[in-house]
Amino acid sequence: MKDFEKKFSSKEKKEAKEKKKLLRKKDPEYTKAPKEINLDQMLFGVVVAIHYQHAEVQTEEEVKSCRIRAYLSNQLKQEKNALCVGDKVYIDPLEDVIVHVAPRETVLARSETLDHKKRHILAANVDQVFICTSLYHPTIKTTLIDRYLIACEMGHLTPIVLINKTDLAQTKEDDEKLKSFANIYQNLGIDVLCVSAKTQEGLEELKKKMQDKISVFSGQSGVGKSSLINQVTHHDLKTGEIVTRTKKGAHTTTTARLLPLDFGGFCVDTPGIKSFGIFDLESDQVQYYFAEIEANRNACAFTNCMHIKEDRCQIKKYVLEGKMSQERYDSYLKLVEEMRSKHKRR
Numbered sequence: 338m339k340d341f342e343k344k345f346s347s348k349e350k351k352e353a354k355e356k357k358k359l360l361r362k363k364d365p366e367y368t369k370a371p372k373e374i375n376l377d378q379m380l381f382g383v384v385v386a387i388h389y390q391h392a393e394v395q396t397e398e399e400v401k402s403c404r405i406r407a408y409l410s411n412q413l414k415q416e417k418n419a420l421c422v423g424d425k426v427y428i429d430p431l432e433d434v435i436v437h438v439a440p441r442e443t444v445l446a447r448s449e450t451l452d453h454k455k456r457h458i459l460a461a462n463v464d465q466v467f468i469c470t471s472l473y474h475p476t477i478k479t480t481l482i483d484r485y486l487i488a489c490e491m492g493h494l495t496p497i498v499l500i501n502k503t504d505l506a507q508t509k510e511d512d513e514k515l516k517s518f519a520n521i522y523q524n525l526g527i528d529v530l531c532v533s534a535k536t537q538e539g540l541e542e543l544k545k546k547m548q549d550k551i552s553v554f555s556g557q558s559g560v561g562k563s564s565l566i567n568q569v570t571h572h573d574l575k576t577g578e579i580v581t582r583t584k585k586g587a588h589t590t591t592t593a594r595l596l597p598l599d600f601g602g603f604c605v606d607t608p609g610i611k612s613f614g615i616f617d618l619e620s621d622q623v624q625y626y627f628a629e630i631e632a633n634r635n636a637c638a639f640t641n642c643m644h645i646k647e648d649r650c651q652i653k654k655y656v657l658e659g660k661m662s663q664e665r666y667d668s669y670l671k672l673v674e675e676m677r678s679k680h681k682r683r
């Protein structure tokens with residue numbers, strides 16, 4: 338492996354390699370390089386950004402503007418996008434065309450729309466996801482965080498919950514709200530960072546977490562993804578005011594972009610998401626992705642308990658006793674309901 342290629346291989350690579358086998362099963366098309374292509378004669382690069390008809394690819398020497406071979410985009414019917422930021426690709430140097438996409442080690446994916454028909458891959462081959470939220474404007478939502486956690490587990494990524502705009506905590510109640518949100522996830526063993534791009538609170542810690550890693554910043558529009566990246570790096574990304582009427586973001590970032598960090602590593606700024614559906618998940622599988630339920634899988638009276646209406650359900654008891662947070666349980670119920678209704682809509 339050449340030095341430049343190694344830069345995009347993290348410490349976690351070994352672990353990811355094993356898990357990759359699983360991904361390969363799901364993406365058999367990706368592993369098949371057409372026989373006539375000799376990859377040794379191709380140029381290695383990493384996708385930095387994708388536009389309507391071309392992709393920007395960082396090679397050892399420069400950023401190239403490349404087209405993508407038609408057979409790559411036609412192959413994957415279930416995919417919204419054949420290529421995404423972070424993809425490791427091989428380019429035919431004579432034509433500047435991407436001819437092969439290397440198997441992905443990790444993916445952050447969601448379903449394109451709530452009808453779950455297509456998978457939209459937001460980024461590939463990254464190490465960790467900053468699940469970006471803000472205390473207010475827009476208000477933090479556990480349901481969304483919980484969906485990201487599932488997507489991280491499915492895509493073999495480390496999640497970190499990032500709560501921005503702590504400067505908006507002005508009352509004691511606000512402080513308590515912030516603490517209780519952080520607690521929900523810390524109790525699950527997930528790192529939580531409370532930060533403010535405005536006052537710089539927590540940014541040193543954020544920088545440390547980003548160092549030498551490839552991170553993706555994802556979340557709703559307006560939570561401050563681009564503002565945070567601007568604060569911790571030398572980049573000058575466009576940021577946008579919150580829409581006064583809706584208290585939501587204005588969808589300022591329109592294209593995901595992989596950015597180098599001068600303190601080591603890379604990060605991906607992404608456009609704000611409107612909804613986050615989980616691709617390829619059935620209603621009775623949702624519980625496997627909720628650690629509090631999974632850890633007590635044999636505790637209920639019925640082995641196929643859905644923990645909703647059943648008698649002698651231990652999980653419902655745990656919620657009443659405060660052993661599982663009400664917010665997480667509500668989020669579980671919502672997701673089960675959504676996965677059930679996707680079948681009705683088909």
Ligand SMILES: Nc1nc2c(ncn2[C@@H]2O[C@H](COP(=O)(O)OP(=O)(O)OP(=O)(O)O)[C@@H](O)[C@H]2O)c(=O)[nH]1
Binds near residue numbers: 503609
């Ligand atoms: N009060 C406060 N405002 C912030 C903070 N961080 C960002 N903002 C403001 O929030 C608004 C949205 O910030 P962006 O960085 O554009 O948000 P984004 O998540 O990149 O949004 P999209 O690109 O639309 O997905 C801007 O007006 C920022 O100035 C913060 O820590 N505190």
Ligand SMILES: [Mg+2]
Binds near residue numbers: 564575590606609
């Ligand atoms: Mg942005």
Ligand SMILES: [Zn+2]
Binds near residue numbers: 637645647
């Ligand atoms: Zn139960």
